[in-house]
Amino acid sequence: MHALDLARWQFAVTTIYHFLFVPLTIGLSGLVAVLQTAWVRTGKEHYLRATRFWGKLFGINFAMGVVTGIVQEFQxxxxxxxxxxxVGDIFGAPLAIEGLLAFFLESTFLGLWIFGWDRLPKKLHLASIWLAAIGxxxxxxxxxxxxxxxxxxxxSRFNPVTVxxxxxxxxxxxxxxxxxxxxxxxVAAAYLTAAVLMLSVCAWHLVRHNEAAVFRPSLKLALWTVVVSGVLVAGTGDLQAKIMTRQQPMKMAAAEALYETSQPxxxxLFTIGPLDGxxxxxxxxxxxxxxxxxxxxxxxxxxxVNDIQRQYEQRYGPGDYKPYIPLTYWSFRLMIGFGVLPILIGLLGLWLTRRGRMPxxxxxxxxxxxxxxxPLLANSFGWIFTEMGRQPWTVFGLFxxxxxVSPSVGAGQVATSLTVFTLLYGGLAVVELFLMLRFAKAGPPKPSTGTPPADDESAERPLVFAY
Structure with missing residues (x-):
């Protein structure tokens, strides 16, 4: 394989792996903030225990996301x-702001939230998790x-002098x-992903009759979040498809393997025939x-596809402007299929838990x-479709x-880094899975025997729960 092919494989592997953690981080931060808000407003201890439990899973996932995300920018x-x-003049600007403003905000207030239990006033501590979620x-x-x-x-504009x-x-x-x-x-897909994680963990405990006081409220929150975020995913996805058709018509044609213009x-749903359709x-x-x-x-x-190919040849010059159609066709359907399944389960769950009932x-x-x-599979196939459907362009219509690809990097060097990163990420996957399963199965912390401290108590008060 050429260096270009290996570099594309490496970026695909590391990006898809990293994006397993991103939606969980986004969604869990908001869900944990909601649970903590419920505790601050009601004073009910089961909300506090739920906050601490889901917050621990959120913290593990956040750490793994940071570690895997650093590699992206190096590439x-x-x-x-x-x-x-x-593209450095343009592409670097939002990424720099993300690092200097958004990630700084996110990590700073997440640190205050993790280490501020029983040290910060309750409302200030609550504000820290909301600010982390906003970050x-x-x-x-x-x-x-x-x-x-x-x-x-x-x-932007192209400068022919500097190229x-x-x-x-x-x-x-x-x-x-x-x-x-x-x-x-x-964002809607991120909340759907986090809510399905919450739903699955709640189901694992509730079927075993573990800690119902903690997991029943979490189950209800998860089910509503799955349904609402699922509807938003479908609605925004519809808008995205229409904009994509206007901006990148080849991508929509490839999503259906539609070679000849049709009206209507x-x-x-599926097709039997050659892989290229x-x-x-x-x-x-x-x-x-x-x-x-x-x-x-x-x-x-x-x-x-054929009509668009002819248009692109006239506009951009000779070349093959078709993406790899088998991958775009099936990734588009797998994205939709895996995205619909949890919504159906969420709707069924809301029906089965109506009026305080349990399945x-x-x-x-x-x-x-x-x-x-x-939802993890839906996210991955969605990004595969988005990025592969844009090919052969890195920047559509421009580059x-x-x-x-780097002209001075050879296939051997890329193959070595691809192998190292694949093995390293495989090891991190084992660590992530072990930690998430261990703490998910362990359940929430034990109930407190004392009275939670008031907002104005000093920082020397003892910890009620160890994070």
Whole structure:
């Protein structure tokens, strides 16, 4: 394999691995803040115990996310130096703000929250977790703004003297139409992911009749969050599909393996035929669905791969502008399929727990436990579709992936780093899984025997729970 292929594999492996932790961090920070708010407002100890329990899982996940995220930025300079030189003036700005402002806010107040138990006044301590949660959202926004510029470059111009893209309007970069739909979609998916984790852990304990006083309120919070965030994921995803069709029509055509322009266009749930979809033997289709998904009109026209290829050749010159269609076709469907499953389980759970009831038997609990990987898989396939569907471009319409790789880095060097990172991340996966399972199975801390300290007590008061 060439250095380009290996560099793409390495970035894909490390990015997908890192993004397993990102949505959990975003979602758990908000859910923990809600539980702590309930404790501060009601004084009920089961909310405090729930806060401490889920906060511990949140802390483990946050630490792993930081460790795996550092590698991402190094790769821009190591394997993708030509890309970094071309877009550094633009791409670096939101990433710098993310590090200096958002991540600083997030990590600082998370540290105060972790070490401030029984040392800070209750309301000030509560504010710290809310500020940490806001920091995670700001981090997500600036990073997504950088990625959205790659999907839809705005606020910049090409300088033929320096052969670089230069920033002309930072406000346009931050208010990119792609960012404005990608951000709520990603955040909703993050809350769906965290809520499914909470649902699965609650199900594991409740089916064993462990700590019902703590896990029943958490179950209710998880179920409502799954349903509400799932609806938001679907709604924002629909908006994202329509904007994507306007900005990158080839990506939508590749998502359906639609080679010839159609009006109206149906959506295939699955197709039997060659992997590239060039010849259909049999398929299960929803009439007019692709037209509505792409244009908002069930009778709308959706351009095909062949027509778009001819347009791009006229605009950008000779070349193959088609992404790898088998991967875009199936990743798009797997993203939707794995995203729908937890929503259905959430709806079923709300019905079974209506008016204070609890599910009988083990069928629902088992389904809730096994639902744990579904949003993680949906997130991963969603990003695979997003990034692979943009190929052959690194920056759509401006800079190709083949031109982005570091010219001085050989295949042997990339292969070595790919092997090292894969083994290292495999080891970190074992550590993460061990810690999460250990503390999830251990359950919440034991009830306090004393009275929680008042807001104005001194910092010398003893700890009620050890973090």
């Amino acid at each position: 821009f300079g190591m394997n993708w130096s030509a890309y970094s030189r071309y 995670t959202l700001l981090s997500a926004y600036f990073i997504l703004a950088a990625n959205s510029w790659m999907q839809h470059p705005v606020g 670089r893209a230069e920033l002309t309007d930072f406000g346009a970069v931050l208010t990119n139409s792609t960012t404005l739909v990608t951000f709520p979609h990603t 266009a149906s959506f295939s 060039s010849r259909e033997i049999a398929s299960l289709r929803v009439p007019d669905a692709l037209s509505f998904l792409a244009t908002g009109d069930p009778h709308g026209k959706v351009e095909g 009988t038997g083990t069928a629902f609990w088992r389904a809730a436990i096994w639902a744990l990987p579904t 190709k992936t083949a031109d982005s």
